[in-house]
Amino acid sequence: MGLTVLQTGSVWNSVPPHTHTRRMEVYFYFDVPQFQSVIHIMGEPQQTRHVILANNQAVISAPWSVHFGSGTSNYGFIWGMAGENQAFPDMDPTPVYTLK
Numbered sequence: 001m002g003l004t005v006l007q008t009g010s011v012w013n014s015v016p017p018h019t020h021t022r023r024m025e026v027y028f029y030f031d032v033p034q035f036q037s038v039i040h041i042m043g044e045p046q047q048t049r050h051v052i053l054a055n056n057q058a059v060i061s062a063p064w065s066v067h068f069g070s071g072t073s074n075y076g077f078i079w080g081m082a083g084e085n086q087a088f089p090d091m092d093p094t095p096v097y098t099l100k
Contacts, residue, residue: 001078001080002078002079003079004077004078005031008074010074011071011072011073011074011075012070013070013071013077014067014068014079016095016096017066017067017099018066018068018092018094019063019064019065019067019092019094020063020081020083020092021064021092022063022084023063023081023083023084024081024082025061026058026059026061026079026080026081026082027040027077027078027079028056028057028058028077028078028079029056029058029076029077030055030076030078032053032073036073036075037052037053037054037071037072038053038054038069038070038071038072038075039053039071040053040059040067040068040069041066041067041069041070041099042059042066042067043065043066044064045098045099045100046098047100048100055075063083066099
């Protein structure tokens with residue numbers, strides 16, 4: 001688990017987009033100001049989808065799904081992973097320019 005709080009002027013999280021083929025990841029977004037949103041991008045790298053989230057909402061990313069996000073304002077999120085191992089450097093990055 002971890003906690004990330006973005007400062008004013010910062011809106012991107014978890015870049016570069018990536019997968020964890022042996023773990024799933026959950027994001028719980030908080031401190032998203034009223035009338036603002038976080039766009040959480042996920043799915044297969046060649047067929048991404050997005051979920052628009054408000055304050056105190058969560059999203060689950062499957063192990064095969066890329067995940068990263070951007071907000072219309074700064075925000076915070078708690079992330080947690082569950083799966084086969086505890087060695088986190090096995091992240092598989094996906095270059096942004098390859099996403100569709």
